[in-house]
Amino acid sequence: MLKKLLGLTTASVLALGLAACGGEEASQEAPADDVEGTEETPAEETASHVGEDVDFEIIGIDPGAGLMNITINQVLPEYGLEDDWNVVESSDAAMTAALKSAYENEEPIIVTAWSPHWKFSEFELKYLEDPLNLYGAAEDIHTIARTGLDEDHPNAYQLLDQFGWEPDHVEYVMALVNDGANVEEAAEQFVSENEELVATWIESVETVDGDNFTLLYVAWDETVAATNVLGHVLESIGYDVTLTQVDAGPMWAGIATGSGDATVGAWLPTTHADYYEQYEGDFIDLGSNLHGTALGLAVPTYMDIDSIEDLVVE
Structure with a gap:
């Protein structure tokens, strides 16, 4: 046993001696006739709807994880997201519980993710594209x-x-x-x-x-x-x-x-x-x-978003 x-x-553990020591830019430039909604629904609002739908929160895991460090200290500032988005410190269990709840109700959610993980066989998920390759290659x-x-x-x-x-x-x-x-x-x-x-x-x-x-x-x-x-x-x-x-x-x-x-x-x-x-x-x-591992931000496939760049609010 x-x-x-x-x-x-x-x-x-110390006591045990373990511790030493929005939308793409094209949407902004599109003519008014091409933007969904009325004159009271400007392009900027359309571009930021993903953030509004999730309260501008990315559900993370434990704060000591490198995945969190990359997301907070590299991904947010390099993509220009630091002023609008917040990465919620959580845990693997809490993150997957939030994902399960959102998925069952077809609600939008963005999570820090890695593979291998059972959530990719349990739910239909996709990694958001990372054009700047900040999450790097497979680990x-x-x-x-x-x-x-x-x-x-x-x-x-x-x-x-x-x-x-x-x-x-x-x-x-x-x-x-x-x-x-x-x-x-x-x-x-x-x-x-x-x-x-x-x-x-x-x-x-x-x-x-x-x-x-x-x-x-x-x-x-x-x-x-x-x-x-x-x-x-x-x-x-x-x-x-x-x-x-x-x-x-x-x-x-x-x-x-x-x-x-x-x-x-x-x-x-x-x-x-x-x-x-x-x-x-x-x-x-x-x-x-x-x-064959992977790191990144993931969303359910029913969400109309494909890239981290889509989170930018112009």
């Missing part, structure tokens, strides 16, 4: 281990180094959970249904006898799924595994200080770039365990 420590705040999710892990737990280290899967794998686990399965049960089901894949992770790995091992993770659905799957596999070779949920900063600090053994939820090179730079030299980067 995996042991879980859930919902630790930054303060409690990888890396496995990060504490220094000395290869000597202290060589078999776990080898398993971590060999761990890798595809977006459809993790989305399958997330979908099981979203459909009502317990995450531990979903992880066990995935492992039992993908024996050939799991065999590549544990190839040449020897069993142990109850060695303690701690995985740190943030409460992002794909990271929760990956952590539980790996935790299940570690237990199958004899480790006594504890899964500890923390925020992104304490997760990196915990690996750097050795309070946690590893994480399989490091988004690079963008989302966790600041933490990577801050703690570089105090951890081991085992490389990518998943390719």
Whole structure:
């Protein structure tokens, strides 16, 4: 049975020693006859209707996420949105709850988004085009281990180094959970249904006898799924595994200080770039365990908007 420590705040983690330290411009120039509405409905009002429909709010996630940093400090100012738009600090769970409510009622909503995530299989969504490419290219999710892990737990280290899967794998686990399965049960089901894949992770790995091992993770659905799957596999070779949920900063600090053994939820090179730079030299980067991620702003496909530029109010 995996042991879980859930919902630790930054303060409690410190106690454990985890923390060191509108419309396009063409619409403005269009003749009055081409603008919908009467003379009392100027082009400017038409151009800003998307913002008005969502109260000029973009529903975000936890404030420590790189996705939030990019959105607030790069996307808003570079697209000229900072004076009109507000990014609401939230969480993965709160963001998806707001999205679910809006989607079921066909109401407009704009959210910070990333893939892989179950919301893209549950709802018909689209990323807004990012002409300035501020969200960058697809990211990888890396496995990060504490220094000395290869000597202290060589078999776990080898398993971590060999761990890798595809977006459809993790989305399958997330979908099981979203459909009502317990995450531990979903992880066990995935492992039992993908024996050939799991065999590549544990190839040449020897069993142990109850060695303690701690995985740190943030409460992002794909990271929760990956952590539980790996935790299940570690237990199958004899480790006594504890899964500890923390925020992104304490997760990196915990690996750097050795309070946690590893994480399989490091988004690079963008989302966790600041933490990577801050703690570089105090951890081991085992490389990518998943390719093909994406970051950006997403909306339901029923919304008549295609680009971040469409959010500009002229």
